[in-house]
Amino acid sequence: MVFLIIFQIAKASEYVIVLKGEKKALKQNNKINGFFMIAFLIAGLIGVYLCDDALRGKTLLVHESASVQGEKVDQMLNVTLIITGAVFVITQILLFWFAYKYQESDKRKAYYFPHNNTMEIVWTVVPAIALTILVVIGLRNWFSFTGEAPKNALEVEVTGKQFGWVFRYKGDDGTFGKKYYRMIDDANNPLGLNWRDSTEYKIKDDPATHDDIVLQQTVYVVKDRPVKFIINSRDVVHDVGLSWFRLKMDAVPGTPTTLWFTPKFTTKEMIEKTGNENFQYEISCDQMCGNGHYSMKGVIQVVTQAEFDAWMAKQKPAYFAAFPEKDPANQKPTTPVAPAADTTKSTAKAEVAQKAKI
Numbered sequence: 001m002v003f004l005i006i007f008q009i010a011k012a013s014e015y016v017i018v019l020k021g022e023k024k025a026l027k028q029n030n031k032i033n034g035f036f037m038i039a040f041l042i043a044g045l046i047g048v049y050l051c052d053d054a055l056r057g058k059t060l061l062v063h064e065s066a067s068v069q070g071e072k073v074d075q076m077l078n079v080t081l082i083i084t085g086a087v088f089v090i091t092q093i094l095l096f097w098f099a100y101k102y103q104e105s106d107k108r109k110a111y112y113f114p115h116n117n118t119m120e121i122v123w124t125v126v127p128a129i130a131l132t133i134l135v136v137i138g139l140r141n142w143f144s145f146t147g148e149a150p151k152n153a154l155e156v157e158v159t160g161k162q163f164g165w166v167f168r169y170k171g172d173d174g175t176f177g178k179k180y181y182r183m184i185d186d187a188n189n190p191l192g193l194n195w196r197d198s199t200e201y202k203i204k205d206d207p208a209t210h211d212d213i214v215l216q217q218t219v220y221v222v223k224d225r226p227v228k229f230i231i232n233s234r235d236v237v238h239d240v241g242l243s244w245f246r247l248k249m250d251a252v253p254g255t256p257t258t259l260w261f262t263p264k265f266t267t268k269e270m271i272e273k274t275g276n277e278n279f280q281y282e283i284s285c286d287q288m289c290g291n292g293h294y295s296m297k298g299v300i301q302v303v304t305q306a307e308f309d310a311w312m313a314k315q316k317p318a319y320f321a322a323f324p325e326k327d328p329a330n331q332k333p334t335t336p337v338a339p340a341a342d343t344t345k346s347t348a349k350a351e352v353a354q355k356a357k358i
C-alpha cells in the first residue's frame with residue numbers, strides 16, 4: 001500500500017512536470033531515479049546476504065544428509081543453487097547498473113539494436129544444455145532410488161491412512177501375506193490382511209499373513225543397510241516425506257510406489273550430532289490429505305543390526321493379537337490364573353467378532 005502511494009505520487013508529480021514543460025526538473029528527477037537504482041541494488045544484495053545469514057541455520061542445508069542417496073540430492077541442489085545463484089547475482093547487477101549508467105543524457109543517442117542471431121542462439125543453447133544436464137542427473141538418481149533395491153535390503157511396507165502410518169514386516173517366512181481392503185478393521189486389522197476365510201469377499205485364509213509384523217507410527221530400520229519402502233495408501237493420497245534422508249514419495253491408493261535408501265547414522269548418533277536430545281527421524285505427510293494432516297507424524301528409529309535383531313525378536317505377529325487363541329504363548333498350561341481369564345475373555349470376544357463378520 002505504502003509503495004503504491006509513493007509510486008502514484010511520483011507519477012503524478014512527473015505528469016505535472018511534463019505539463020509545465022520544466023525540462024530541467026525532469027533531468028533532475030532522472031538523476032535521482034538513477035541513484036535509487038544503485039541504492040536499491042546495494043540494499044537488495046545486502047538484504048539477500050543478511051537473510052541467508054539469519055535463516056541458513058534454521059534450514060536442513062546445514063545438516064548433512066542422513067542417507068547415502070540423499071547426498072546425491074544435496075549435490076544436485078547445490079549445483080542448481082550455484083548456477084541459478086550466479087545467474088541471479090550477475091543479471092541483477094547488470095539490470096540495475098545499466099539502468100543507472102545508461103540513463104537519459106543529451107550527450108548520446110540510443111543505439112537501435114533490434115536483433116542478433118548469435119546472441120539468440122547463445123542464450124537459448126547455453127541454458128538448454130545446463131538444464132538438460134541437471135535433468136539427466138536428476139532422472140538417473142530418480143531411477144536409482146525408485147528402482148531395484150540391493151539384495152540385502154530390508155523391505156518394509158508403509159501404508160498411509162487418515163491420519164497416521166502403518167508399517168508391516170514380512171515375518172519369518174520372508175513374504176508379505178495377501179490383503180484385501182474390505183478386510184480392514186481398525187480394531188485389529190488396520191491393513192486388511194487375509195487371515196481368515198470369508199465367503200462374502202471370496203477370500204481364503206493366507207498363512208503368509210500369520211507371521212507378518214504390523215506396527216503403528218514407529219518403524220525400525222538398520223544403519224548402513226538399505227531399506228526399501230513399499231508405499232501404499234488406505235484412503236487418499238499421502239506422501240512419505242523424509243527430509244533428513246532428503247527423499248519423499250507419494251502414497252497412492254491402489255498403486256504401490258517404492259523408494260529405497262541407506263541410513264548413515266543411528267538415531268542415537270543423530271542426537272549427539274545435532275545436540276538435540278529429542279531428535280527423531282520424522283516421516284511427515286507431504287500431501288494435504290485432510291483435517292488431521294498436520295498430525296500424521298511417523299517416526300523412523302535407525303538402530304544397529306544387533307539392536308534391530310533384539311527388537312525384532314520381541315515383536316509378535318499381528319495375527320496373534322487378532323486371534324489370541326492361536327498364540328502359542330497362550331496355550332501353555334502354566335499361565336497364571338488371572339491373565340488366563342483375560343485371555344479367554346478376549347478369545348471369546350474375538351470369536352464372536354469373527355463369526356459376526358463371516
Ligand SMILES: [Cu+2]
Nearest residue numbers: 238285289296
Ligand atoms: Cu497424509
